[in-house]
Amino acid sequence: MADFDEKRRKQLDTLLQQVLDLPEQEQQAFLKEVTTQDPGLYKDLKKLLQYARESDSFFGETLSDFLLPLLPLLEGDESPSEFTFEEGTIIGNYRIKKLIGKGGMGQVYLSERNDGAFKKEVALKCIKKGMDSEEILRRFRYERQVLARLQHPNIATLLDGGLTDEGQPYFAMEFVDGIPITDYCDQKKLAVRERLKLFTHVCEAVQYAHQQLVVHRDLKPSNILVTKNGTVKLLDFGIARILDDEHSLFTVPVTKAGLRLMTPEYAAPEQVKNEQISTATDIYTLGVLLLELLTGPVPAAIWKSPEKPSARVFRSLNNNELSNDSNLADQIAVNRSATPKKLNLELKGDLDSILLTALREEPAERFKSAEMLKDDIQNYLNHLPVSARKSSARYRIKKFVSRHKAVVAALGAAILLTIVFVVVISYQLKITTEERDRTEQALQRAEHERETAEEVSSFLENLFSAANPMAVRTERLDTLRVGQLLERGEERLYSEFKDRPEIRARMLVVMGRTYRSLGDRQKSIKLLEDAVEFYRNQSHIYNDDAALAYTTLGATYIDVGKNPEGEKLFRSAYNINRSLYSDDHIRIISSLNNIGSALQNQGNFEEAKNYYTDALSMMRRLPEADSTLYANMLNTNSVIAYRLNDFETAIELTRESLSINQILLGNDHPRIGRELNNLAFLLDRNGQTEESIPIYREMLAINMTHLNEDHPILIASVGNLADALSRTGQHEEAESHFQRAFALYRLRPENQSPELSVMLGNYASMLTRINNLTAAESIYREALQADLAIFGETHSRVGILKGRIGGILCQTGRYADGIQLIDEAIAVLQSHFPQDHPRLMDVQNASQNCSDND
Amino acid sequence: MQQTNAITRYLSDAKNGDGDAFRLVYELVYDDLKKIAHQRLAGFKRGETLNTTALVHEAYLKLIDSSQHDWQDRAHFFAVTSRAMRFILVDYLRSKTAQKRGGNREDEPLNNLALAMEERVEDFISLNSAIEKLLEWNERLGKLVEYRFIGGMTYEEISEVTGFSEPTLKRDWARARVWLYSAMKDPENSTD
Structure with missing residues (x-):
């Protein structure tokens, strides 16, 4: 302090x-x-x-936690000496044969019945001499009590118990003449399938214990023996715990001094963190055991770096080539009667999913029971679909973002991109009726002209909802007619509704939204800004209408590249929603998602990812997921995965959201067009350009039936197709599509937009490829002007374009100018990318080449 | 019994907000609490849990006629005794380590276990001075630490004594622990 x-x-x-x-x-x-x-x-x-x-x-929570390690000091004597019973010692009805095991507090002796009733060997467990403190006695009695509960063919049975002559408790258990499960498997060179079968017996025993409310907490190979005839036996419930009864108080707290009782390799994250222990703790440990059975010894705390088990094998295979330890992977494979390659293949997919599900860091994400784990393995063995597989796609969405911590996007080979991401406002269309009801109630309270108000309100809404191509599947709209209607409506709003600003503001939002759907962003912004201004001046109006106005304007700002402004509005909407709804309301979720999108668009992936994670985890807690919103979230997450260079995930997410939308909307819908565009784009960037071209064409066909030809999304899709064609060497067809896209753009009211400069950049790249450097330079410059105007000096695009132009200048002998531009590019890019980022290094190399020629 | 009556009376004054009464109860219980605590601490067996709450409770049963009192009184009593408990513990642990050190022969180095224990006593002593600092800076947080950590009081009981709601107390507890920990991490503190 x-x-x-x-x-x-x-x-x-x-x-x-x-x-x-x-x-x-x-x-x-x-x-x-x-x-x-x-x-x-x-x-x-x-x-x-x-x-x-x-x-x-x-x-810890109490002084007892804090001072626990002090107790021996308070008592003040040295550690107890190790004492063992001699062979032949009689304890109760048993005669000691030999010491076969010892733990922290107890010793286990192989013994036999002394009364000659029958010759049966038993394992006799006693407390170590000198360890008879109250706490240990309590724990010992507790273990006995736990065992007494458990009668299962795969659990070593409690036979008998009593007191020694000195009054110490002991108990006799079934003696298991076996070896640890891992050794057993290796000695017998059991193949993966045989190991899995054996493992299902372990699951059964654990499941049984859980049903008796017993959590083992210390599952590990040395506690899981297999007898000669192949029977699995679970032993040592020494630190087990009975759930939900008074004894739970007896668990020993884990303290700073490290009185950890579990084995680190097998300890679940919640054990390490000293959090709540549950049956899920054993599920995790079963996961570690299975991983070891399948891929060999496992390091501690593997949950900290989740890795596909198949990759694990593969990695040790690759490491072999570098290290001298060349036969490790081979040995692991040989023990499984396989080769490393075969093992890798066998684990890939279903078994990966099963293991990852069992090994999740969060207990709630694991298999719900040992039985479910067993069932999934059984499914795998019977060639049936595995449930872990289904859950893992969904899980990955939640997880992948956090996997890629500080990775900043590399922008592929061609410099710029178009990927359409959807700002989540579509959900509002679904609840329009509800909204309208609420508005109307408000209006009724304002008694005068009530009827007119309702009439106008529903008339306009019906009209405009129908005019929104994203809301209703319709043939392409007659824009002219809608445009006229809108204009007339606008006039009326400003004249007739002058005295009723609330209704007017609401109508402005509806109209602004419609203009946005039709692709007229300037009009849309004008109306929406008007509405937002109204709500801003009415500080007491803290309602859905205001939130909707902020969100819609925010989304439109983002369309035109005003990302910070968009973000601000999304945040205002978020605050309003937060004051209106509980934490996990769908509107809060979509607000969070929107803020994430805005941040992402500004290149702030780290923060964006936080918002997405929140939104997704809330979404998952909702009793009924809103599929439309869920699909939208998949969409935004795929964009961020792409930005983080994880194409595989991005493609997978896009395929998932595409299939959800195909179910919800059918194949012929503008949203499907967007999804296809994204899918094609991602395949393209993932090096599967050939594959992407037919998808681009399909997308284009859909967009042409639903969107006006000057709709920015339609134009962008033409541009994307052109770019893909150009990069597969089909320059002629590419050229014609580029020209068509530019021609369409000229129909639009604005002469600059983020999409246009992307297309210009891509076109210039093509020109560079076919060595038309003069034309390339001028197109690049046009794109640069646009980006400077839209995004300002410091945006990464500006840096990239300057680098490109600088490169051309150097190639064509204008070194001084080239170097200057490249230096500017480096200055901009340094603030966006780490020093060793390929994007930055490219430019620096260009600078080097240029200087060499100077 | 006279003393018991006095404690009872002061306690009810303290409950009604009389700060002096609080101090008087403290003075009255301190010696008895110390006696009880020392008896219990000295008789510790390995493996037993050091339960300060039980100590305070024992003192309560001995010093107060509990049949005449409700849990609110007990809460106030606990509040008073948790501070006394802290002083008693610090003194006790200090003297214990001193004995240990003194009794240690030169040629017999402390084993690792003993070292870890020593460290823990140091921890407790530095915890103690961190609580002092916290009390000085923000009495409300400092007292909360005493109540909760040393006295083992429940939020409900603390709420009775302080009048703060349980959610507020929980938030305060989070803050208090941060500052407490920060005071313990403070290098100036370690020489204390």
């Missing part, structure tokens, strides 16, 4: 209170926001948050 003066401490404490109320993933963003002016404050706050996390495990 002395680090800070009084004032600073107060300041930090206030911020701390605010930040501790936020979910952890938002804390970072909040910190950044409040401390932009003061990096020192940021540092201090971060440190305090770190303390907040550490203090948890440091203090």
Whole structure:
């Protein structure tokens, strides 16, 4: 505390209170926001948050937690000496033969009945001499009690128990003459399928224990033996725990001093973090065991770096070529009667999914029971579909974003891109009726002219909803007619509804939205800005209408590249929604998703990802997922995956959202056009350009039936097809499509747009490829002018374009100018990409080449 | 019994917001609490849990006629005794480590276990001075640490004593722990 003066401490404490109320993933963003002016404050706050996390495990909840390791000191004697019983010692009805095992507190002896009743060998468990503290006695009795509950062919049975002559408790268990399951499998060189069969017996035993409310907590090969005849036996419930009864108090807390009782390799994350233990803890450990059975020994805490098990085998295979340890992968494979390649193939897919599901960091994400794990393995063995597979696609969406922490996007080989992402406002169309009802109630309260108001309201709404090509599947609209209607409506709004600003604002939003759908962004912005201004001046109006106005204008700003402005509006909408709805309401979710999109568009992937993660996790908690919204979220997430260079995931997500939308909307719908565009684009960037071209063509066909020919999305799709064609060497057809796209663009009211400059950039790339450098340069410059106007000096696109132009200048002998542009490009790109990023290095190489020639 | 009556009376004054009464109860219980605590601490067996709450509870049963009192009184009593408990523990642990050190022969180095224990005593002593600092800076948070951490009081009981709602107390607890931990991490503190 002395680090800070009084004032600073107060300041930090206030911020701390605010930040501790936020979910952890938002804390970072909040910190950044409040401390932009003061990096020192940021540092201090971060440190305090770190303390907040550490203090948890440091203090525990009570003084007892904190001081537990002190107890021996309070008692004040040295550690107890190791004592073992001699052979032949009689304990109860048993005669000791030999020591076969010892743990922290107990010893296990092979023994036999002493009374000659029958000659049966048993395992006798006693407490170590000197370890008879109350706590240990309690735990010992507890284990006995646990075992007494369990009668299962795959669990070593409790036979008997009693007290030694010294009054120490002991108990006798079935003696299992077996070896650890992993050794058994290796010795017998069991193949994957045989190992899986054996493993299902382990699952059965664990499932049985769970049904008796017993969590084992220490499953590991040395506690899972296999006898000569191949029977699996679970042993050692020494740190097991009975759920939900008074004994749960007896579990030993994990303390800073490290009184950890479990085995680190097999410990579930919640055990390491000292969090709630449940049956899911055993599921995780079963996952580790299975992984070991299939791929060999496993390092501790594998949940920290989730990796596909098949990849694990593959990696050790590759490592072999580099290291001397050349026979490790071979040995692992040989033990499974396979080759490393074959093993890798066998694990890929279903088994990967099963393992990853069992090994999830969050307990709730794992298999719900050992039985489900067993069933899935059974499914695999019977060649049936595996349930883990289905859940993992969905899971990945949630997870993949966080996997790619600091990766910044590399923008593929061709410099620029068009990918259409959808700002989530479509859900509002679904609840229009509800909204209208609410508005009408409000209007009824304003008694005068009530009827007129209703009439106008529903008339316009019906009209405009029909005019929205995204809302209703219709033939292409007669734009002229709609345009006239809109214009007439606009006039009336400004004259007749002058005195009723609430209705007018609402109508402005409906009209603005319609203009946006029709592709007239300028008109749309004009009307929406008007509406937003109204709501802004009415500080007391904190309702759905205002939120909708902010969202729609935000989305339209984003269309034209005004991303920060869009973000601001999305945030206002978010705040309104937060004040109107509970945390997991669909509107809150879509607000979060929208903010994420805006951030993403500004290149702020890290933050965007946080918003997406929140939105998705809320979405998953909703009892009924809104499929449209879900598809939209898949869409935004695929865009971010793409930005993070994870094409495989992006493609998979797009395919998923495409198939959802095909079910919801049919094949012939403008949304399908967008999805196809994205899919084609991603395939293209993933090097599957040939494959992408037919998809582009299909997309174009759909868009042409639904969109006006000057609709920016239609034009962008022509441009994308052209670009793909050009990069597969089909320059002539590409040229004609480019020209068509530019011609269509000239029909539009604005002469600059983000999509247009993308197309210009792509066209210039083609010209560079066919060595028409003069034309390429001038087109690049046109794109640069547009991007400068839209995005400003510091946007990454500006840097990239400057680099390109600089390159051409150098190639054509204008070194000084070239170098200057390249230097400018480097300055811009350095703030966007890490030093070793290919995008930046390209430009730096260009600079080098240019200087060499100078 | 006279003393018991006095405690009872002061306690009800304290409940009604009399700060002096609080101090008086403290003075009255301190010696008895110390006696009880030392008896219990000295008789510790390996493996037993150090349960300060039980200590305080024992003191409560001995010093107060609980049949005449409700849980609110107990809460106030706990609040008073948690501070006393802290002082008693610190003194006790300090003297214990001193004995250990003194009794250690030169040629017999401390084993690792003993070192870890020593470290933990240091931890507790530095925890103690961190609580002092916190009390000095923000009494409300400091007291909360005493109530919750040392006295083992429930939020409900603390709410009775302080008047703050349980959600507020939970938030305060989060803050208190951060500052407490930060005070312990503070290098100036370690020489304490």
